Amino acid sequence: MTDPALSPDPTFHRAAGIALWRQIADFLRSELRAGAWPAGTALPTEATFAHRFGVNRHTVRRAVAELVAEGLVRSDQGRGTFALGERLAYPIGRRTRFSEIVGRQAKAPGGRLIASGLEPAGGWQAEALGVVPDTPLLCLETLGVADNVPVSLARSWFVAERFPRIVETYTETGSITAALSRLGVDDYLRRWTRIRARIAEPAECERLDLTAGATVLIAEALNDDADGTPLHVSSTRFAADRIEIVVNAEA
Amino acid sequence: MTDPALSPDPTFHRAAGIALWRQIADFLRSELRAGAWPAGTALPTEATFAHRFGVNRHTVRRAVAELVAEGLVRSDQGRGTFALGERLAYPIGRRTRFSEIVGRQAKAPGGRLIASGLEPAGGWQAEALGVVPDTPLLCLETLGVADNVPVSLARSWFVAERFPRIVETYTETGSITAALSRLGVDDYLRRWTRIRARIAEPAECERLDLTAGATVLIAEALNDDADGTPLHVSSTRFAADRIEIVVNAEA
DNA sequence: TAGAATTTGTACGTATGTATC
DNA sequence: CGATACATACGTACAAATTCT
Numbered sequence: 001m002t003d004p005a006l007s008p009d010p011t012f013h014r015a016a017g018i019a020l021w022r023q024i025a026d027f028l029r030s031e032l033r034a035g036a037w038p039a040g041t042a043l044p045t046e047a048t049f050a051h052r053f054g055v056n057r058h059t060v061r062r063a064v065a066e067l068v069a070e071g072l073v074r075s076d077q078g079r080g081t082f083a084l085g086e087r088l089a090y091p092i093g094r095r096t097r098f099s100e101i102v103g104r105q106a107k108a109p110g111g112r113l114i115a116s117g118l119e120p121a122g123g124w125q126a127e128a129l130g131v132v133p134d135t136p137l138l139c140l141e142t143l144g145v146a147d148n149v150p151v152s153l154a155r156s157w158f159v160a161e162r163f164p165r166i167v168e169t170y171t172e173t174g175s176i177t178a179a180l181s182r183l184g185v186d187d188y189l190r191r192w193t194r195i196r197a198r199i200a201e202p203a204e205c206e207r208l209d210l211t212a213g214a215t216v217l218i219a220e221a222l223n224d225d226a227d228g229t230p231l232h233v234s235s236t237r238f239a240a241d242r243i244e245i246v247v248n249a250e251a
Numbered sequence: 252m253t254d255p256a257l258s259p260d261p262t263f264h265r266a267a268g269i270a271l272w273r274q275i276a277d278f279l280r281s282e283l284r285a286g287a288w289p290a291g292t293a294l295p296t297e298a299t300f301a302h303r304f305g306v307n308r309h310t311v312r313r314a315v316a317e318l319v320a321e322g323l324v325r326s327d328q329g330r331g332t333f334a335l336g337e338r339l340a341y342p343i344g345r346r347t348r349f350s351e352i353v354g355r356q357a358k359a360p361g362g363r364l365i366a367s368g369l370e371p372a373g374g375w376q377a378e379a380l381g382v383v384p385d386t387p388l389l390c391l392e393t394l395g396v397a398d399n400v401p402v403s404l405a406r407s408w409f410v411a412e413r414f415p416r417i418v419e420t421y422t423e424t425g426s427i428t429a430a431l432s433r434l435g436v437d438d439y440l441r442r443w444t445r446i447r448a449r450i451a452e453p454a455e456c457e458r459l460d461l462t463a464g465a466t467v468l469i470a471e472a473l474n475d476d477a478d479g480t481p482l483h484v485s486s487t488r489f490a491a492d493r494i495e496i497v498v499n500a501e502a
Numbered sequence: 503t504a505g506a507a508t509t510t511g512t513a514c515g516t517a518t519g520t521a522t523c
Numbered sequence: 524c525g526a527t528a529c530a531t532a533c534g535t536a537c538a539a540a541t542t543c544t
Contacts, residue, residue: 017539019512022453029452045528056514061529069320069450069464077529078521087447092498195496196338197448197468199320201280202273212530213320215466217448245446247343247498268520270531296509307533312510328510329540463511 012053020055021062028063032072032083039085043073046081069199069213071241076211084241088151091246092193092219111174114153114207115141116167118160125157128222129230136160140170143207144236151243153207154236163232180231188231193221195245200237208239215240260303271306272313279314283323283334290336294324297332320450320464322492327462335492339397342497343444343470362425365404365458366392367418369411376408379473380481387411391421394458395487402494404458405487414483431482439482444472446496451488459490466491 012023028043037043046064050057064081067073075081120134129135137157144152156176158166169179180188196218200210208216217238223231238245263274279294288294297315301308315332318324326332371385380386388408395403407427409417420430431439447469451461459467468489474482489496 021512026453047528058515059513062512064529066450066464070452071449075529076522078523078527080522080528089445193498194340195446195468195498197466197491198322199317199450199464199466201321202277215448215450217446217468240448247444247446272531298509309534310532313531315510326510327541329508329542331509331541 010053012055021059021066024049024053024055024060024063025066028067029070029072032067037083039083042080042082065213068211069215071215074211074214074241087242087244088146089246090152090238090243092190111170111176112143112145113140113167113171114143116170119157121157124220125233128233129157129159131159138163138166140167140176142170142176149242150208150239152236152238153204154234156232156234158232176232185225185231188223188225191222191224191230193219195219197240200239204237208237210239210241217243217245219245263304263306272310272317275300275304275306275311275314276317279318280321280323283318288334290334293331293333316464319462320466322466325462325465325492338493338495339402340497341403341489341494343441362421362427363394363396364391364418364422365394367421370408372408375471376484379484380408380410382410389414389417391418391427393421393427400493401459401490403487403489404455405485407483407485409483427483436476436482439474439476442473442475442481444470446470448491451490455488459488461490461492468494468496470496 010027012020012027031037043049043064044052046057046060049060053060064073064075068075071084073081073083117139118136119139121129121131121137122133125137126133126135129137136159138160140154140156140158142154142156143150144154163180163183166179166183169182170176173179173182197215198218200208200212200214200216202212204210204216205212205214210216217240218235219238220233220235222233225231261278263271263278282288294300294315295303297308297311300311300315304311315324315326319326322335324332324334368390369387370390372380372382372388373384376388377384377386380388387410389411391405391407391409393405393407394401395405414431414434417430417434420433421427424430424433448466449469451459451463451465451467453463455461455467456463456465461467468491469486470489471484471486473484476482
């Protein structure tokens with residue numbers, strides 16, 4: 001029943017205007033960095049911490065929520081709270097393709113179609129694709145998986161008139177690159193990528209198997225063909241505690 | 252005293268296994284997107300929402316915390332909760348420089364030295380700079396400001412032996428580019444950038460004027476000179492609700 | 503300028519729900 | 524099925540920051 005914390009249990013008081021939960025979060029963060037709980041191992045329970053630190057369980061919960069949000073730990077209802085490890089690299093360049101990317105670091109990368117549909121181009125999609133607003137677009141929502149862990153949730157939009165069979169072709173091939181290739185597009189390049197970050201919405205948490213409060217990196221991108229004609233736009237949400245985006249200079 | 256919500260107050264019940272606070276967050280998110288509260292305007296108080304929705308104030312707080320984390324609103328103790336607006340673009344390319352960047356969209360960009368010191372190269376800094384671990388590095392911590400709003404908090408590391416006077420020169424010029432230029436480096440290029448995201452730590456919240464629970468985008472980068480010799484590495488934290496990173500392809 | 507009112511932040515307590523072991 | 528552990532939701536009280544009087 002001894003636990004692997006490196007330091008003796010400290011006591012916390014509301015001193016110097018620092019909230020108790022912050023002091024506790026700071027303490028746990030430094031313990032995690034010092035290796036008190038290696039990746040994958042379980043931290044003591046909330047109740048245990050509450051007792052050892054002499055605070056209410058809610059105060060511990062607030063501190064743990066902070067660490068979840070920082071991507072250091074993950075909480076699973078009914079199981080416990082677990083330390084997380086390093087992130088996978090997701091390189092972005094002119095020739096970014098999901099399948100080739102994660103494939104070098106993880107086994108069994110793959111895409112799964114979650115939903116698809118026809119929707120009118122709105123706002124930035126129309127502008128990026130160079131079509132008038134409300135032009136019919138085919139939208140594919142796909143889940144990227146590496147080593148059986150979901151890492152990305154992407155929405156891709158194509159001009160329906162140009163790629164009327166993109167959904168069926170994606171379903172058959174399981175890859176945007178392969179689908180486009182079969183539809184006569186041998187090569188495409190990424191024109192630009194916009195990267196944002198925010199906390200995951202509930203629907204994203206479910207798909208990406210994230211706990212509430214986790215962060216998503218959002219990459220919106222425009223891809224065009226060799227002639228510079230816009231091909232498709234996409235908005236990909238990554239689990240920020242599993243992925244980092246890498247931008248390499250290309251000579 | 253009428254408020255500008257577009258929809259009538261809904262009532263929430265713990266149905267279909269969806270937590271009350273999630274339903275409330277979903278509702279407020281859609282109202283925000285529909286323009287119920289334009290950027291800069293105040294939302295009704297927590298107590299008001301609690302009364303109107305027929306729930307406890309803490310339940311409203313949990314929902315609002317979610318929106319804060321998503322970068323949609325910001326809460327200020329003693330003042331209220333305010334809707335946020337669009338993000339500034341921060342382009343990344345071979346020739347990324349802070350001063351030129353924000354300058355095109357916002358007035359009065361500038362850098363301020365917050366701290367500096369000598370520290371041994373550790374881990375990724377040593378690897379990136381191509382020096383042995385524990386090589387003495389000079390570290391500058393700087394705050395990037397646009398329109399009097401802090402947008403970035405950067406740490407830059409230089410090999411101390413090569414740039415012994417980088418701190419003084421930065422203090423005089425207020426810019427890394429200008430300081431390097433005065434030290435004989437006319438040009439430098441960005442070799443790579445790694446982008447992560449997580450919730451801001453307390454110290455970052457204070458510097459970047461963020462509320463607890465806000466998200467930071469973290470860009471770690473290596474810059475080298477025309478010969479390909481590593482010049483300096485940096486780790487920049489951006490307020491994710493004020494900035495988006497843009498990666499443009501360069502022909 | 504002092505103080506009251508307002509509004510968000512912290513911390514506690516209690517009870518119950520839900521998922522896992 | 525029971526025990527464990529995290530999740531939700533209520534209540535209460537006070538602290539801290541801001542704004543109004």
